[in-house]
Each structure stands twice: as structure tokens, then as C-alpha cells.
Amino acid sequence: MNSFKKNLLKKRYNAERRFQWYGKIAIGLALSFLAVFMFQIFSKGYSAFQKTWIVTEVHYDKELLLIDAESPSKDDLENADYYDVAYKAMTSLDPGLPEEEDRQLIQMVSYKYEAEVKDLLLKNPDYLGKIVPIKLTASDDVDQVHKGNYPRDIPEENRRVNDYQLQIYDMLNERGDILLEFNISFFTSPDSREAELAGIASSFMGTVFSILVCLAFSFPVAVLAAIYLEEFAPKNKFTDFIEVNINNLAAVPSIVFGLLGLGVLLAVFNLPRSTPLVGGITLSLMTLPTIIIAARASLKAVPPSIREAALAMGASNMQTTMHHTVPLSMPGTLSGTIIGLAQALGETAPLILIGMVAFVNTIPGTPVDPAASLPVQIYIWSESAERGFVEKVSACIMVLLAFLILMNLTAQIVRHKFEKKWS
Amino acid sequence: MSKIKAENVNVYYGSKQALFDVSIDIAEKEVTALIGPSGCGKSTFLRCLNRMNDVIEICRVEGSIKMDNLELNSRKLDVVRLRENVGMVFQKPNPFPKTIYENVAYGPTIHGIAQSKEEMDQIVETSLKKAALWNEVKDRLDEIGTGLSGGQQQRLCIARAISVSPEVILMDEPCSALDPIATAQIEELIDDLKKEVTIVIVTHSMSQAARVSQKTGFFHLGKLIEFGPTDKIFKNPDNQQTQDYITGRFG
Numbered sequence: 128m129n130s131f132k133k134n135l136l137k138k139r140y141n142a143e144r145r146f147q148w149y150g151k152i153a154i155g156l157a158l159s160f161l162a163v164f165m166f167q168i169f170s171k172g173y174s175a176f177q178k179t180w181i182v183t184e185v186h187y188d189k190e191l192l193l194i195d196a197e198s199p200s201k202d203d204l205e206n207a208d209y210y211d212v213a214y215k216a217m218t219s220l221d222p223g224l225p226e227e228e229d230r231q232l233i234q235m236v237s238y239k240y241e242a243e244v245k246d247l248l249l250k251n252p253d254y255l256g257k258i259v260p261i262k263l264t265a266s267d268d269v270d271q272v273h274k275g276n277y278p279r280d281i282p283e284e285n286r287r288v289n290d291y292q293l294q295i296y297d298m299l300n301e302r303g304d305i306l307l308e309f310n311i312s313f314f315t316s317p318d319s320r321e322a323e324l325a326g327i328a329s330s331f332m333g334t335v336f337s338i339l340v341c342l343a344f345s346f347p348v349a350v351l352a353a354i355y356l357e358e359f360a361p362k363n364k365f366t367d368f369i370e371v372n373i374n375n376l377a378a379v380p381s382i383v384f385g386l387l388g389l390g391v392l393l394a395v396f397n398l399p400r401s402t403p404l405v406g407g408i409t410l411s412l413m414t415l416p417t418i419i420i421a422a423r424a425s426l427k428a429v430p431p432s433i434r435e436a437a438l439a440m441g442a443s444n445m446q447t448t449m450h451h452t453v454p455l456s457m458p459g460t461l462s463g464t465i466i467g468l469a470q471a472l473g474e475t476a477p478l479i480l481i482g483m484v485a486f487v488n489t490i491p492g493t494p495v496d497p498a499a500s501l502p503v504q505i506y507i508w509s510e511s512a513e514r515g516f517v518e519k520v521s522a523c524i525m526v527l528l529a530f531l532i533l534m535n536l537t538a539q540i541v542r543h544k545f546e547k548k549w550s
Numbered sequence: 551m552s553k554i555k556a557e558n559v560n561v562y563y564g565s566k567q568a569l570f571d572v573s574i575d576i577a578e579k580e581v582t583a584l585i586g587p588s589g590c591g592k593s594t595f596l597r598c599l600n601r602m603n604d605v606i607e608i609c610r611v612e613g614s615i616k617m618d619n620l621e622l623n624s625r626k627l628d629v630v631r632l633r634e635n636v637g638m639v640f641q642k643p644n645p646f647p648k649t650i651y652e653n654v655a656y657g658p659t660i661h662g663i664a665q666s667k668e669e670m671d672q673i674v675e676t677s678l679k680k681a682a683l684w685n686e687v688k689d690r691l692d693e694i695g696t697g698l699s700g701g702q703q704q705r706l707c708i709a710r711a712i713s714v715s716p717e718v719i720l721m722d723e724p725c726s727a728l729d730p731i732a733t734a735q736i737e738e739l740i741d742d743l744k745k746e747v748t749i750v751i752v753t754h755s756m757s758q759a760a761r762v763s764q765k766t767g768f769f770h771l772g773k774l775i776e777f778g779p780t781d782k783i784f785k786n787p788d789n790q791q792t793q794d795y796i797t798g799r800f801g
Contacts (some may be wrong), residue, residue, distance in 0.1 A: 362607060432644035439602060439640075440657045440710065441633035450656075451646060 172521025178310035179265040179273045181236055185216040186258045187248055204249055213244040231291055237264040237323050267322035267515030273305055317488045322515025327523055328490045333403050333498025340407020340494050341471050345414045346464055353422035358448045377416035384412045385477030401482040401497040409477045414467035421463020425456040458545040462538035469534040475502040501527045553578040553748045559613035561594050568594045572774045581749045583759035586769035592752045596720050600636040601629045634661050637711030641723040643703035645695035650687050653695040653706055657714040673713055681709035682739055701732025721751040737762050760784050768792045
């Protein structure tokens with residue numbers, strides 16, 4: 128081999144090695160962005176999965192509860208007056224505190240503390256007349272202090288937790304009366320103005336209903352459209368025009384669909400505002416082209432030899448399509464559908480336009496109840512000023528991501544498990 | 551006796567003409583081989599016989615093709631009935647990605663041939679036996695048809711084609727994707743089948759045409775150059791072009 132050839136060969140190897148390195152660097156960059164992003168969210172959000180409780184003692188005094196009956200019924204307990212009992216449970220933490228300063232103690236727990244005091248007695252009627260320990264939801268300020276998210280060393284006038292409250296907190300913490308437990312209410316409670324009480328139940332259910340409505344509307348329409356266009360429609364200028372338009376539809380910004388939902392579904396058809404029904408239909412406009420494109424691609428991927436085999440056996444076009452082509456294209460269609468739905472899952476703009484951004488503090492039971500959705504919930508919380516919502520935003524993002532990963536994983540499994548391999 | 555009579559068949563793909571005035575008489579219960587170089591129109595002609603050209607939108611067929619006095623090239627023809635009577639075996643084995651049983655049972659199912667499960671079992675068994683595949687697959691009828699070897703797949707396709715007892719079977723280069731042993735099996739099968747059905751086979755292999763057929767037609771550039779008894783075509787053709795192709799001087 129002469130030196131010129133040798134040189135050429137060496138150059139070729141070097142070029143390939145360089146190219147591989149570019150690729151590796153690109154992948155490394157992408158992964159590190161992802162890692163930073165994930166770290167940000169996890170480090171901020173993980174604490175939202177824990178909840179701070181303040182333990183104190185409550186005396187279910189019949190006199191203070193205004194219960195006269197000797198052996199009170201459930202109704203008596205239900206209608207009793209818990210204000211004083213709850214108030215005493217908190218103020219007993221510092222008996223020396225003058226009455227006009229009591230707000231400082233009350234502010235350390237959530238405003239629902241009275242309801243919590245009531246719930247405990249309703250669950251355990253035999254506590255009546257006894258002094259029992261009780262767990263009260265700490266206010267989001269105390270919660271943030273306990274989780275270490277709130278700086279204690281800034282001047283008192285800039286702090287939402289004042290020196291006196293910190294002193295009580297330290298005393299309780301030393302006694303072991305501050306508990307940090309898994310935050311079940313984050314998953315079971317609807318949204319709330321108070322960070323310590325806010326949960327994702329309403330937005331989660333809203334998302335689930337929206338996605339189901341979206342699936343119910345977009346899947347049949349998209350699959351029928353795809354089958355007709357791919358298997359039956361004549362190939363001419365008109366069907367080409369339709370195809371171009373479907374592809375264009377897939378590229379339309381989602382907010383435009385939101386306007387359509389607002390203008391048509393709400394204004395013309397008078398469907399109930401802020402509901403997953405309207406949200407789902409709006410989202411289905413968005414997923415429709417995605418599913419049509421995926422379904423057509425997977426119909427195209429079915430080898431023509433299968434169609435020929437069926438036709439040559441005397442199957443009609445309809446039989447060929449329904450017995451062979453469509454079943455064989457289903458894995459691809461389904462995974463395309465799931466990916467389309469996953470896109471819809473993260474959509475915020477169209478939902479804001481049709482009013483799913485409203486503050487909803489009930490858990491929707493049907494698709495026609497007002498609801499939020501997970502991405503909109505993220506948006507709502509990120510607008511809130513309280514520090515307690517910062518971790519909730521990240522936690523909500525985590526739930527949304529988990530949902531997305533689950534759906535994409537399903538799509539992958541469907542594709543790999545059921546797709547036929549063509550030799 | 552003539553089974554299929556084609557007269558002045560012209561086929562166009564858009565503006566391109568693929569067949570020119572082809573007239574041919576295909577005899578009943580015989581094997582007719584169509585030979586010729588690639589692109590000569592022999593497959594196009596074959597696909598006229600069960601109207602598979604309908605699938606190609608730009609394809610237009612003119613002329614008359616009669617099967618037992620039934621005009622095949624007519625809008626009024628029910629292609630579903632036609633294809634029940636005219637089966638087809640393709641170049642590449644194309645069993646459905648379903649079980650062996652389902653592959654064979656598909657035709658009888660859609661045409662409502664079997665009344666009961668027992669009858670269907672019987673049809674599947676007979677068809678597989680006729681296709682000389684029964685002994686190899688009788689214990690695994692519920693396995694996927696595409697899992698068989700190439701030769702077995704092709705015989706499965708033949709079993710599928712004969713499951714509806716067609717009068718004619720069209721074969722489009724059925725052995726071109728197979729090894730010599732599988733090819734020999736298929737050829738033997740063709741020999742057996744011709745007792746009951748009319749077979750039209752398109753082949754690239756002249757030796758195969760010589761072995762299996764009674765009549766041979768030679769196509770070139772969309773024209774039927776010569777048609778006659780296989781012996782005569784191979785030993786003493788009338789046409790110089792046929793002579794040249796047979797002896798391997800072109801094509």
C-alpha cells in the first residue's frame with residue numbers, strides 16, 4: 128500500500144471517529160439538560176409529599192361543646208359547637224399568652240383545625256369528656272420552616288413566622304410534637320387557597336376525565352377517517368387536499384383550538400363551562416390529526432401482499448380491511464393514539480381558554496362537573512405567592528411526568544408486544 | 551375443451567400500454583405456462599383472469615375474456631364470485647399472520663361453504679392433504695402460518711387457494727422464492743392438481759414450464775408471440791424470437 132492510500136484510509140477512520148464523538152457529545156448534552164431539569168424538580172418537589180402536623184391535646188368538654196344529652200347521638204356530636212374546644216386545644220400550648228395575642232398560636236395551624244377537632248370526635252365518640260392528643264395540620268408557614276425551606280435568620284418584620292411562633296415551634300419540636308408524615312391529603316384533597324391543604328385530586332380527576340372524553344371523541348373519528356382515506360378513498364386531487372389539511376391541522380397551535388372550543392362549544396352549543404367534557408372535546412380536535420396520521424402510517428405499513436391474498440380469496444374490500452388490514456395496523460394505531468393523548472395531557476392553553484383554569488375546590492365526579500387539570504393546576508399554583516405552593520408546583524409536575532411516562536411506556540409495550548414482524 | 555378464452559385483450563397502465571391484442575385459449579384441466587422476459591406482460595395477463603388488476607387504479611383492461619361463456623371483463627361481474635372460482639398463488643408466499651387452520655379456513659368462512667365445525671375441519675384437512683402439507687402440520691394447526699419455512703408457506707397458500715374448490719388456479723411465479731427441493735414439491739403438486747383444476751402458471755424458469763405444462767405461451771413486449779403445445783414450443787417453435795428466448799440468446 129502506498130503512502131497516499133494509507134493517508135486516505137487514516138483520514139477516513141479519523142473522520143468516522145470524530146463523527147461518533149460529535150454524536151456522543153450531543154447525547155451527553157441532552158442527557159445533562161434532562162438531569163438538571165429532573166434534579167431541579169425533584170429537589171424542590173419531594174418535600175411536598177410530606178406533611179407537617181402539630182400535636183397538641185384536646186379536651187372534649189361536654190359543656191364547651193354545648194352537649195346536654197346524657198348519651199349523645201351521632202347528630203348531637205355533629206351539631207355540637209367545637210369552636211371553644213378547638214380554640215383551647217391551641218391556646219393550651221402557651222397558657223400564659225394574653226388573650227388578644229391568641230391569633231399568633233391559631234395561625235400556626237391550618238384554618239380547618241376546628242373541623243379536624245370535630246372529625247376526631249366523630250370518628251371516636253368515646254373520646255367525649257376525655258383529654259386526648261390530636262394531630263392538627265400545621266400552617267404552610269410552619270410547614271416550610273420545619274422542612275427547612277424557610278430562612279429563619281431574616282429580620283422578623285420580613286418573616287411570615289414571627290419570633291414568638293418560632294419559639295413555640297422550637298418548644299414543640301423539642302418535645303417531639305411536630306410530626307412529618309406522608310402527605311396523603313396531597314392526593315385526596317381538591318385545590319385550596321391554603322398551601323397546606325391544597326391537593327391535586329380535583330385536577331387529577333379533571334385530567335383523567337378530559338383524556339377519556341378526548342379518547343372517546345377522537346379515536347373512533349380518527350380511525351374511521353384513516354381507514355377510509357387509506358383503504359377506500361380514490362386517490363385524486365381532492366383526497367390529496369384533505370391529506371395536506373390533516374397534516375396542517377396537526378401543526379396548528381393548541382391555543383387556536385381553545386378559541387374554537389370557546390367560540391363553538393361554549394358559545395353556540397352552550398356546553399357547561401370549565402368542565403372536562405368541553406376540555407376533552409377541545410383536546411380531541413388536537414389529537415385527531417395525530418391519530419389519523421399514525422393510523423394511516425400503520426395501515427400503509429401492512430404489506431400489500433396481505434391485501435392481495437385476501438382479495439384473491441374473494442374477500443370484499445370491506446372484509447379485507449376489517450379482517451386483515453385493520454387488525455394488523457392496530458398496534459401502531461394504538462401506540463399513536465396513546466402518544467396523541469399524552470400530548471393532550473400536557474396541554475394548558477386551550478383548557479385555560481375554555482375556563483378550566485377556575486379555582487375548583489370540589490372533586491369532580493363526572494365529566495360535566497367543573498374541574499381543573501394537572502398542567503393548569505401547575506399554572507395556577509405557580510402564580511400563587513405563598514411559599515408553600517413552590518414545592519406543590521414541582522410535586523404536581525412530578526405527578527404529571529409520572530403520568531406521561533406511564534402512557535408512553537404503555538405505547539412502547541403495545542407496539543413491541545403486538546406488532547407483527549414482517550420478514 | 552376451452553376453459554378461458556381471451557380475445558384481443560389490451561391493458562393500459564395510465565397512458566402506457568402493457569398488453570397488445572392478446573388472444574389465447576386456455577384448456578380445461580391442463581397446465582398452461584406463460585413465459586417471457588421480465589416486464590413482458592405475462593403477470594399482467596394473469597391478473598386479468600381474476601380481476602386483480604382492479605386494485606391498480608390506473609389500470610384499464612379492454613377486450614373480451616370469457617370463462618365458460620361468462621364475460622370476465624365486465625363491470626357487472628361480481629368479482630367476489632369470480633375469485634371464489636379462480637384462486638391465486640403469488641410469487642412471494644403470503645400466508646395471513648394467523649394460525650395454519652385459520653389460513654385455510656378463511657375462504658370457506660367468508661364464502662359460507664362449511665355448515666359446521668366438523669365440515670370445516672374436513673375442508674381444512676382435505677385442502678392441506680391436497681397441498682401435501684398435512685403430514686407436516688397436522689399436529690400444529692394452531693401455530694402461526696408465517697412461522698413455517700418458505701416452501702411450507704407456499705404450500706399453505708396453495709391449500710388456502712384450493713380450500714374453496716376453485717375451477718382455476720393462477721400461479722404467479724410460485725417457486726421463484728423457493729429452493730430446488732421446495733420447488734420440486736410444488737411442481738409435483740401442480741401435476742396432481744391438474745386432474746381437478748385448470749392451472750395457469752407464470753414462470754421465469756423455462757425448465758419448469760417444460761416440466762409442468764401442457765401448453766406454453768411466450769410473451770414479449772406485451773405481445774403473445776407464440777402459443778402452442780409445450781413440446782412444440784420447446785422443440786420446434788415457429789417463431790424466431792421464441793427460438794432465441796428458449797435457447798437463451800436473449801431475455
